[in-house]
Amino acid sequence: MSARAVSLAMEQEEAAAASGVDTASRTYQCDACGDSFEGEPAGAGLFLWTRGDEIRYEEPPLCEQCASRITVGALLKWDTEDEEEG
């Protein structure tokens, strides 16, 4: 049931972005490696913090490499601690 709420929130976010800055052709700085890149951020990183009663969500721009690395890393964290690196 919460999937619908998430989907709705994303739609609202997209609408806000569409009415504002053109996200397709601007340059971002990757939040993880510091490289700048063009186009839409792969944005797999999601930060959440609270400020008093306010809850804020922030999606830092990530290049494709870092986004996939962080996503994979988060998945691996749960399951493959016993696996050797390299």
Ligand SMILES: [Zn+2]
């Ligand atoms: Zn990066």
